[in-house]
Amino acid sequence: MAVRFAGGEGYMKCTSCHVNVLSEDNFTKFACPACLKDEIVRCESCRRKSNIYVCSCGFEGP
Ligand SMILES: [Zn+2]
Numbered sequence: 001m002a003v004r005f006a007g008g009e010g011y012m013k014c015t016s017c018h019v020n021v022l023s024e025d026n027f028t029k030f031a032c033p034a035c036l037k038d039e040i041v042r043c044e045s046c047r048r049k050s051n052i053y054v055c056s057c058g059f060e061g062p
Pocket residue numbers: 014015016017018019042043044045046047
C-alpha cells in the first residue's frame with residue numbers, strides 16, 4: 001500500500017478513534033465536506049459502526 005500525504009510521516013490517524021489506519025487494511029480518506037480543507041480519515045470499524053467524526057472546522061458527520 002503506497003499512501004502518501006503532505007506532512008505525513010507514515011502515520012495517519014482515524015479521525016474518530018485515532019487508531020493508526022496505516023496498519024489497517026481498509027480505511028477511507030476524504031476531504032471534509034464542509035470546509036474541503038481537512039482530511040477525514042476513517043478506519044474500517046468506525047465506518048462500519050458509523051462513528052461520528054469531528055473536523056477541526058467543527059463539522060460533525062457520519
Ligand atoms: Zn476509527
